[in-house]
Amino acid sequence: MRLAPATVLDYRELARRRLPRQLFDYLDGGAYEEATLRANVRDLEGVLLRQVVMRDVSLREQSVEVLGQRLAMPVILAPVGLGGMFACRAEVEAARAAEQAGVPFVESTVSICSVEEVAEATSVPPWFQLYVMRDRGYAEELMGRAEAAGSPVLVLTIDLAVVGARHRDTRNAVVGTPSTWAKLGRGIDIASHPRWIRDVPLAGRPLTFGNLERAVPEARSPAAFREWVDAQFDPSVTWEDLA
Numbered sequence: 001m002r003l004a005p006a007t008v009l010d011y012r013e014l015a016r017r018r019l020p021r022q023l024f025d026y027l028d029g030g031a032y033e034e035a036t037l038r039a040n041v042r043d044l045e046g047v048l049l050r051q052v053v054m055r056d057v058s059l060r061e062q063s064v065e066v067l068g069q070r071l072a073m074p075v076i077l078a079p080v081g082l083g084g085m086f087a088c089r090a091e092v093e094a095a096r097a098a099e100q101a102g103v104p105f106v107e108s109t110v111s112i113c114s115v116e117e118v119a120e121a122t123s124v125p126p127w128f129q130l131y132v133m134r135d136r137g138y139a140e141e142l143m144g145r146a147e148a149a150g151s152p153v154l155v156l157t158i159d160l161a162v163v164g165a166r167h168r169d170t171r172n173a174v175v176g177t178p179s180t181w182a183k184l185g186r187g188i189d190i191a192s193h194p195r196w197i198r199d200v201p202l203a204g205r206p207l208t209f210g211n212l213e214r215a216v217p218e219a220r221s222p223a224a225f226r227e228w229v230d231a232q233f234d235p236s237v238t239w240e241d242l243a
């Protein structure tokens with residue numbers, strides 16, 4: 001038995017044990033046969049550091065300036081949708097951790113905690129990530145909320161015009177029209193993770209999309225998120241829309 005996680009892969013293993021399968025697979029999975037996902041991991045493993053010795057490294061400076069901000073190191077917490085489904089008010093926790101480390105946290109459009117909740121819990125407001133929606137008025141409203149919360153940087157995500165086929169979601173019956181057996185299996189998956197039930201659906205309420213309450217009041221699952229994406233994300237977006 002391991003007593004303390006040391007690496008990202010250790011945290012992955014903890015998540016695999018702690019989360020219902022359908023949520024872990026959303027975090028861990030990729031599209032189609034996951035060939036790109038595997039290739040990305042392989043390529044990164046090929047990047048090795050070259051050791052240089054006999055230099056004075058008593059003072060090491062990792063800070064960089066990005067978009068007018070000084071970061072303690074060249075790391076940004078990328079937007080992760082549905083964060084609050086994995087741990088209790090996870091976006092707030094991640095933003096606090098980022099603040100402590102001196103790096104930015106990016107609040108996803110499809111977060112559980114709203115941009116206001118995250119901004120109130122930290123003294124450095126989050127960057128805000130926006131998907132381009134058909135309803136431009138709603139997009140403007142979201143940008144206005146982020147600005148009012150003090151968000152200094154807008155991150156525009158443009159690679160989700162259509163959702164890729166995620167076969168794990170199909171196998172977990174979170175997309176499509178599941179059979180009664182599949183629904184039962186999904187229920188057993190949830191029920192066999194009591195610690196998650198205690199931390200998230202009980203202690204981590206409300207499990208709604210904090211930034212989208214007006215747009216998708218009932219949404220609270222990867223399936224609901226996908227439906228909303230299909231209905232709202234604008235596949236016609238080009239550079240012209242950026243203006």
Ligand SMILES: Cc1cc2nc3c(=O)[nH]c(=O)nc-3n(C[C@H](O)[C@H](O)[C@H](O)COP(=O)(O)O)c2cc1C
Pocket residue numbers: 026027028040078079080081082108109110129157
């Ligand atoms: C589970 C998961 C959820 C994500 N949610 C969002 C999101 O809500 N908005 C967004 O712009 N990008 C989202 N992304 C993309 C990440 O922010 C990031 O750009 C992408 O994973 C590439 O970085 P990586 O190679 O370190 O994973 C998500 C990625 C993952 C794995």
